[in-house]
Amino acid sequence: MQHATCPTDELHPIDGLGLDEFERGILKVLRQFLVAHQAPETQAWHRGFLIAVERWGEPLGLAAAHASSKFLKALLRGRGDLLTFNDPLSTLARDFATDHEALMMIALHALRRDQTSTARDAISELTNGRLDPEAVHAGLAFASRFSAGCDSQERPPGTPALRLVK
Numbered sequence: 818m819q820h821a822t823c824p825t826d827e828l829h830p831i832d833g834l835g836l837d838e839f840e841r842g843i844l845k846v847l848r849q850f851l852v853a854h855q856a857p858e859t860q861a862w863h864r865g866f867l868i869a870v871e872r873w874g875e876p877l878g879l880a881a882a883h884a885s886s887k888f889l890k891a892l893l894r895g896r897g898d899l900l901t902f903n904d905p906l907s908t909l910a911r912d913f914a915t916d917h918e919a920l921m922m923i924a925l926h927a928l929r930r931d932q933t934s935t936a937r938d939a940i941s942e943l944t945n946g947r948l949d950p951e952a953v954h955a956g957l958a959f960a961s962r963f964s965a966g967c968d969s970q971e972r973p974p975g976t977p978a979l980r981l982v983k
Contacts, residue, residue, distance in 0.1 A: 822910065834923065839963065855899060927939065930973055
Protein backbone atom coordinates (compact mmCIF):
# COMPACT_ATOMS: atom_id res chain seq x y z
CA MET A 818 0.00 0.00 0.00
CA GLN A 819 1.33 3.42 -0.90
CA HIS A 820 0.76 6.20 1.60
CA ALA A 821 -0.09 9.68 0.47
CA THR A 822 3.39 11.04 1.01
CA CYS A 823 4.42 13.46 -1.69
CA PRO A 824 8.01 13.21 -2.93
CA THR A 825 8.10 17.04 -3.00
CA ASP A 826 6.63 17.33 0.47
CA GLU A 827 9.19 18.74 2.87
CA LEU A 828 9.86 16.65 5.95
CA HIS A 829 10.10 18.44 9.29
CA PRO A 830 11.87 16.97 12.31
CA ILE A 831 9.19 16.35 14.92
CA ASP A 832 11.59 17.60 17.60
CA GLY A 833 11.53 21.00 15.89
CA LEU A 834 7.75 21.41 16.08
CA GLY A 835 7.68 22.09 19.83
CA LEU A 836 5.12 19.36 20.53
CA ASP A 837 4.60 17.99 24.01
CA GLU A 838 4.42 14.23 24.67
CA PHE A 839 0.63 14.19 24.45
CA GLU A 840 0.72 15.83 21.00
CA ARG A 841 3.43 13.40 19.81
CA GLY A 842 1.12 10.57 20.80
CA ILE A 843 -1.81 12.15 18.99
CA LEU A 844 0.29 12.36 15.81
CA LYS A 845 0.81 8.59 15.97
CA VAL A 846 -2.95 8.09 16.31
CA LEU A 847 -3.75 10.55 13.49
CA ARG A 848 -1.37 8.75 11.13
CA GLN A 849 -3.33 5.53 11.66
CA PHE A 850 -6.58 7.40 10.96
CA LEU A 851 -5.09 8.83 7.76
CA VAL A 852 -4.19 5.30 6.61
CA ALA A 853 -7.77 4.20 7.39
CA HIS A 854 -9.19 7.10 5.42
CA GLN A 855 -7.02 6.32 2.39
CA ALA A 856 -7.46 2.55 2.60
CA PRO A 857 -10.51 1.62 4.71
CA GLU A 858 -9.90 -2.10 4.18
CA THR A 859 -6.83 -1.84 6.46
CA GLN A 860 -9.03 -0.96 9.43
CA ALA A 861 -6.12 1.15 10.67
CA TRP A 862 -8.59 3.20 12.73
CA HIS A 863 -8.60 0.21 15.08
CA ARG A 864 -4.80 0.49 15.53
CA GLY A 865 -5.24 4.21 16.20
CA PHE A 866 -7.64 3.54 19.05
CA LEU A 867 -5.40 0.75 20.41
CA ILE A 868 -2.37 3.06 20.41
CA ALA A 869 -4.34 5.72 22.30
CA VAL A 870 -5.64 3.24 24.89
CA GLU A 871 -2.19 1.74 25.44
CA ARG A 872 -0.69 5.18 25.85
CA TRP A 873 -3.28 6.91 28.09
CA GLY A 874 -5.60 4.23 29.41
CA GLU A 875 -9.09 3.45 28.21
CA PRO A 876 -11.17 6.47 29.30
CA LEU A 877 -8.66 9.13 28.26
CA GLY A 878 -7.27 7.24 25.27
CA LEU A 879 -10.65 6.55 23.70
CA ALA A 880 -11.73 10.16 24.24
CA ALA A 881 -8.49 11.54 22.76
CA ALA A 882 -8.66 9.25 19.73
CA HIS A 883 -12.31 10.07 19.12
CA ALA A 884 -11.82 13.83 19.43
CA SER A 885 -8.75 13.79 17.19
CA SER A 886 -10.61 11.73 14.57
CA LYS A 887 -13.40 14.33 14.51
CA PHE A 888 -10.80 17.06 13.92
CA LEU A 889 -9.19 15.05 11.12
CA LYS A 890 -12.53 14.28 9.45
CA ALA A 891 -13.47 17.96 9.52
CA LEU A 892 -10.13 18.89 7.95
CA LEU A 893 -10.56 16.28 5.23
CA ARG A 894 -14.12 17.47 4.48
CA GLY A 895 -12.89 21.06 4.34
CA ARG A 896 -10.04 20.13 2.01
CA GLY A 897 -11.80 17.91 -0.44
CA ASP A 898 -8.65 15.81 -0.99
CA LEU A 899 -6.10 13.78 0.94
CA LEU A 900 -3.50 15.05 3.33
CA THR A 901 0.06 13.87 2.86
CA PHE A 902 1.34 11.72 5.69
CA ASN A 903 4.16 9.42 6.64
CA ASP A 904 3.71 5.69 6.96
CA PRO A 905 3.00 5.13 10.67
CA LEU A 906 4.85 1.80 10.57
CA SER A 907 8.05 3.18 9.04
CA THR A 908 10.93 3.51 11.47
CA LEU A 909 12.63 5.89 9.02
CA ALA A 910 9.68 8.31 8.99
CA ARG A 911 8.93 8.10 12.72
CA ASP A 912 10.88 11.25 13.63
CA PHE A 913 9.66 13.41 10.74
CA ALA A 914 6.39 15.06 9.76
CA THR A 915 5.13 16.00 6.31
CA ASP A 916 3.97 19.57 5.67
CA HIS A 917 0.36 18.55 6.32
CA GLU A 918 1.19 16.60 9.48
CA ALA A 919 3.23 19.55 10.77
CA LEU A 920 0.35 21.96 10.09
CA MET A 921 -2.16 19.66 11.83
CA MET A 922 0.03 19.42 14.88
CA ILE A 923 0.82 23.15 14.91
CA ALA A 924 -2.94 23.81 14.82
CA LEU A 925 -3.64 21.43 17.72
CA HIS A 926 -0.62 22.70 19.67
CA ALA A 927 -1.78 26.30 19.25
CA LEU A 928 -5.43 25.54 20.06
CA ARG A 929 -4.42 23.75 23.26
CA ARG A 930 -2.56 26.91 24.30
CA ASP A 931 -5.22 29.41 23.16
CA GLN A 932 -3.00 30.80 20.38
CA THR A 933 -5.85 31.45 17.99
CA SER A 934 -3.97 33.33 15.28
CA THR A 935 -1.44 30.52 14.78
CA ALA A 936 -4.19 27.88 14.85
CA ARG A 937 -6.34 29.85 12.40
CA ASP A 938 -3.45 30.18 9.94
CA ALA A 939 -2.60 26.45 10.12
CA ILE A 940 -6.22 25.34 9.69
CA SER A 941 -6.72 27.77 6.83
CA GLU A 942 -3.66 26.41 5.05
CA LEU A 943 -4.86 22.83 5.58
CA THR A 944 -8.30 23.64 4.16
CA ASN A 945 -6.97 25.29 0.99
CA GLY A 946 -7.16 28.89 2.18
CA ARG A 947 -10.67 28.67 3.57
CA LEU A 948 -11.08 28.77 7.33
CA ASP A 949 -13.46 25.85 7.64
CA PRO A 950 -15.85 26.37 10.59
CA GLU A 951 -16.29 22.61 11.20
CA ALA A 952 -12.52 22.12 11.45
CA VAL A 953 -12.23 25.08 13.83
CA HIS A 954 -15.09 23.78 15.97
CA ALA A 955 -13.65 20.24 16.11
CA GLY A 956 -10.19 21.62 16.94
CA LEU A 957 -11.59 23.83 19.70
CA ALA A 958 -13.55 20.90 21.13
CA PHE A 959 -10.36 18.82 21.20
CA ALA A 960 -8.43 21.67 22.83
CA SER A 961 -11.15 22.24 25.40
CA ARG A 962 -11.08 18.59 26.47
CA PHE A 963 -7.28 18.23 26.28
CA SER A 964 -5.96 21.67 27.14
CA ALA A 965 -2.23 22.08 27.62
CA GLY A 966 -2.96 23.58 31.04
CA CYS A 967 -3.66 20.14 32.50
CA ASP A 968 -1.56 17.00 32.44
CA SER A 969 -3.32 15.07 29.69
CA GLN A 970 -1.21 12.01 30.36
CA GLU A 971 -2.44 11.38 33.89
CA ARG A 972 -4.90 8.57 34.34
CA PRO A 973 -8.20 9.54 35.93
CA PRO A 974 -8.58 8.42 39.55
CA GLY A 975 -9.71 4.84 39.86
CA THR A 976 -8.18 3.78 36.54
CA PRO A 977 -6.23 0.58 37.13
CA ALA A 978 -2.56 0.57 36.21
CA LEU A 979 -0.86 -2.55 34.94
CA ARG A 980 1.95 -3.89 37.08
CA LEU A 981 4.29 -6.83 36.80
CA VAL A 982 3.61 -9.30 39.61
CA LYS A 983 6.34 -11.78 40.46
